Amino acid sequence: MTDLDDAIRTTRESVAALHAELTRYGLVIWTGGNISGRVPGAELFVIKPSGVSYDELAPDNMILCDLDGNVVAGTPGSERSPSSDTAAHAYVYRNMPHIGGVVHTHSTYATAWAARGEAIPCVITGMADEFGGEIPVGPFAIIGDDSIGRGIVATLDGHRSRAVLMQNHGVFTIGKDAKDAVKAAVMCEDVARTIHISRQLGEPLPIPQESIDALFDRYQNVYGQAPQGELQ
Amino acid sequence: MTDLDDAIRTTRESVAALHAELTRYGLVIWTGGNISGRVPGAELFVIKPSGVSYDELAPDNMILCDLDGNVVAGTPGSERSPSSDTAAHAYVYRNMPHIGGVVHTHSTYATAWAARGEAIPCVITGMADEFGGEIPVGPFAIIGDDSIGRGIVATLDGHRSRAVLMQNHGVFTIGKDAKDAVKAAVMCEDVARTIHISRQLGEPLPIPQESIDALFDRYQNVYGQAPQGELQ
Amino acid sequence: MTDLDDAIRTTRESVAALHAELTRYGLVIWTGGNISGRVPGAELFVIKPSGVSYDELAPDNMILCDLDGNVVAGTPGSERSPSSDTAAHAYVYRNMPHIGGVVHTHSTYATAWAARGEAIPCVITGMADEFGGEIPVGPFAIIGDDSIGRGIVATLDGHRSRAVLMQNHGVFTIGKDAKDAVKAAVMCEDVARTIHISRQLGEPLPIPQESIDALFDRYQNVYGQAPQGELQ
Amino acid sequence: MTDLDDAIRTTRESVAALHAELTRYGLVIWTGGNISGRVPGAELFVIKPSGVSYDELAPDNMILCDLDGNVVAGTPGSERSPSSDTAAHAYVYRNMPHIGGVVHTHSTYATAWAARGEAIPCVITGMADEFGGEIPVGPFAIIGDDSIGRGIVATLDGHRSRAVLMQNHGVFTIGKDAKDAVKAAVMCEDVARTIHISRQLGEPLPIPQESIDALFDRYQNVYGQAPQGELQ
Numbered sequence: 001m002t003d004l005d006d007a008i009r010t011t012r013e014s015v016a017a018l019h020a021e022l023t024r025y026g027l028v029i030w031t032g033g034n035i036s037g038r039v040p041g042a043e044l045f046v047i048k049p050s051g052v053s054y055d056e057l058a059p060d061n062m063i064l065c066d067l068d069g070n071v072v073a074g075t076p077g078s079e080r081s082p083s084s085d086t087a088a089h090a091y092v093y094r095n096m097p098h099i100g101g102v103v104h105t106h107s108t109y110a111t112a113w114a115a116r117g118e119a120i121p122c123v124i125t126g127m128a129d130e131f132g133g134e135i136p137v138g139p140f141a142i143i144g145d146d147s148i149g150r151g152i153v154a155t156l157d158g159h160r161s162r163a164v165l166m167q168n169h170g171v172f173t174i175g176k177d178a179k180d181a182v183k184a185a186v187m188c189e190d191v192a193r194t195i196h197i198s199r200q201l202g203e204p205l206p207i208p209q210e211s212i213d214a215l216f217d218r219y220q221n222v223y224g225q226a227p228q229g230e231l232q
Numbered sequence: 233m234t235d236l237d238d239a240i241r242t243t244r245e246s247v248a249a250l251h252a253e254l255t256r257y258g259l260v261i262w263t264g265g266n267i268s269g270r271v272p273g274a275e276l277f278v279i280k281p282s283g284v285s286y287d288e289l290a291p292d293n294m295i296l297c298d299l300d301g302n303v304v305a306g307t308p309g310s311e312r313s314p315s316s317d318t319a320a321h322a323y324v325y326r327n328m329p330h331i332g333g334v335v336h337t338h339s340t341y342a343t344a345w346a347a348r349g350e351a352i353p354c355v356i357t358g359m360a361d362e363f364g365g366e367i368p369v370g371p372f373a374i375i376g377d378d379s380i381g382r383g384i385v386a387t388l389d390g391h392r393s394r395a396v397l398m399q400n401h402g403v404f405t406i407g408k409d410a411k412d413a414v415k416a417a418v419m420c421e422d423v424a425r426t427i428h429i430s431r432q433l434g435e436p437l438p439i440p441q442e443s444i445d446a447l448f449d450r451y452q453n454v455y456g457q458a459p460q461g462e463l464q
Numbered sequence: 465m466t467d468l469d470d471a472i473r474t475t476r477e478s479v480a481a482l483h484a485e486l487t488r489y490g491l492v493i494w495t496g497g498n499i500s501g502r503v504p505g506a507e508l509f510v511i512k513p514s515g516v517s518y519d520e521l522a523p524d525n526m527i528l529c530d531l532d533g534n535v536v537a538g539t540p541g542s543e544r545s546p547s548s549d550t551a552a553h554a555y556v557y558r559n560m561p562h563i564g565g566v567v568h569t570h571s572t573y574a575t576a577w578a579a580r581g582e583a584i585p586c587v588i589t590g591m592a593d594e595f596g597g598e599i600p601v602g603p604f605a606i607i608g609d610d611s612i613g614r615g616i617v618a619t620l621d622g623h624r625s626r627a628v629l630m631q632n633h634g635v636f637t638i639g640k641d642a643k644d645a646v647k648a649a650v651m652c653e654d655v656a657r658t659i660h661i662s663r664q665l666g667e668p669l670p671i672p673q674e675s676i677d678a679l680f681d682r683y684q685n686v687y688g689q690a691p692q693g694e695l696q
Numbered sequence: 697m698t699d700l701d702d703a704i705r706t707t708r709e710s711v712a713a714l715h716a717e718l719t720r721y722g723l724v725i726w727t728g729g730n731i732s733g734r735v736p737g738a739e740l741f742v743i744k745p746s747g748v749s750y751d752e753l754a755p756d757n758m759i760l761c762d763l764d765g766n767v768v769a770g771t772p773g774s775e776r777s778p779s780s781d782t783a784a785h786a787y788v789y790r791n792m793p794h795i796g797g798v799v800h801t802h803s804t805y806a807t808a809w810a811a812r813g814e815a816i817p818c819v820i821t822g823m824a825d826e827f828g829g830e831i832p833v834g835p836f837a838i839i840g841d842d843s844i845g846r847g848i849v850a851t852l853d854g855h856r857s858r859a860v861l862m863q864n865h866g867v868f869t870i871g872k873d874a875k876d877a878v879k880a881a882v883m884c885e886d887v888a889r890t891i892h893i894s895r896q897l898g899e900p901l902p903i904p905q906e907s908i909d910a911l912f913d914r915y916q917n918v919y920g921q922a923p924q925g926e927l928q
Contacts (some may be wrong), residue, residue, distance in 0.1 A: 111358075116436050169357045205836075344661040347587050348662055428665065494879055494882055570890070604907075632821055
């Protein structure tokens, strides 16, 4: 097995397994939602097939694509169609070379903010840690060309947040690898829910900008067992 | 085993198994809710028995009925009563020959809209994909004659939506087969919840009608592994 | 084994097992909540011990009490204290001879109505089926004497509802046996939640009184596999 | 094995196992939240490692610290970093000698109150039992020095409540041991949720102060199987 084969295998296993986090945290229903991961050292990524139940996902039915979103013929899973959001994932990988993972869900609270086209304000310290400020809104864009991908990149490029609320649609998250993007999806829904609930009975208190900056800086750079700094 | 025996057996297995999706997604409690499926090629359908726990459902206690809702004597399960909503299911099968599955639940958010007699507006793209517009309200009708069935058919016939909110009652969904109707029930509750939550803190942004049309058309006709086009 | 021994054993098994329904439906946390069941044909009932984890409940640690709430010495479990709500259960059994089961929980939505001292209006047909009208509020009463039991009986005696919201406290339900009271607890929380959510965005439409009466009458008298008429 | 070894082992086992209660009740996501427990009879406590999945927690990866929050070198788990909240836990143990357990979560409803900087009013009897009055708010304090620990102690010292809502952050709870602090975390989220929901549709009725006092006194002193008085 070559190094590339090995990298593809590892990415297939990781991407398949990570989908269980989406169901564990209730971020997806039926066959909705999808995760992809870039194959390290290659112009390739691995993504969920379209319309397959979460119970049936396995490394060998993940689909290998090039960075234009074309399925690599003759590889495991290639007899199936990749996620209908593949073009958006591919656009992100082509245009954000430091990004190794992309996640898309219609998780309830994040989508509720997205339907109003309203950014989530940064009023809890855990959100400052993770997102470094508000979670922004991306444009209304319908499926069928690069407009979703362009909206994600235009919104997140240079932004601290790894999550974007696509207006009237749902949430896309990015990360240094698929696990990091999944973590962002889980945390995004959590803060979307907590801050929604807080605002139901009044206005949350703001956090001073310098405290947000200090929390974000520390979380990204100081703590955690692993280089990526997962805390607590 | 004849082809008809085989079709009945397959329908029993499918209808029994699909009930697990109702509990998985929290759409039902206790013995509430029911699924039926038309037996392909016959004037028959299979439905859940009345008052039996979800833990005990199995192919052989599903009940075989004719299209007037009468239990077919001497078949497995026929010693029990079918769902108290059998007349409504039967009415749908008699009057909507292209429909192969019917589901009824009192799922929380859909029923909350139904109690106000308020249609769910189409403000998220996933709802445009799945329902092609708003989820309409059907009339107030109490059990005991054909009025529930008539209300379902009068509301959904010719409508894009496969779900109807029966006023002060709950939701009925239809589909090309039982699985498709179950998917509609799961998606209906999901959009009922998301849009409810979105509206708690303001008004969701509308989606232009031409975008709703484009999303619905594409979802029904272009994507997915299977003919029915389950996406993502 | 005498008939009485047999009845006690059966009641212990039933009451112990039914507690799993309270956790399944999320009606209780930690060691909160309790179920009791009258021993058929005897002046006795069986109740949950105080402060024991739901994971550890078993027939032999249920506690046998007389109708004054005194533990029957020398019986299995009698080395422990019974639920701190035992006096309230005993009061119900002494004063409502047709009642065979009592359940108490602090389930979230029912308790939210109870904290406002507000009855739950009957605006969904499933509630008309099950409760025949509104779920009433009982008096504020603190633990330590018969005041909780008196409040339950004074509110529910002659009322269609098998559930009472004790002001600022939680919910008590009654039934012909423990299972029937558990069903009432599950359905009470369900309607408390659905109607709460419905009212968050407007006023639910009323159901005409004659329809409520017709639904309740039919549900109690006509349908279902078992004499008690569990539907759907 | 010395008595100290034995006490450390027992504390490791207890603290590791109790983390399952945080996931069971949905108080934490990903690697968030943490529990610590004082080693009885020693100037030591055991705490969760930083950034480790809840699925992987075990007695031997819990981390042993002295009361300044320094990891005890050469002990199991000491190759990892302790929770990033270790300094706050250590501050509590140094300054509240009767406290044997500390828990920190960002549980949804408690954090929603914390984001508004609003204490939870005592309007349900179960809250009077458990907390003896309102759950107070502690100061805004960011991680990095003793300010979180100081805020916890300043707020809870001499207060009946074992829970404090740290402004814009989350909740810390304390107890006579780790289990007691976990119970406080579970009950805090429960009352935060119930009272939030109650207030969505009006104002909960107050409970007279003398009733709150009577309930708290009775719950702490009279009932339950175990000395700590866990009821129901």
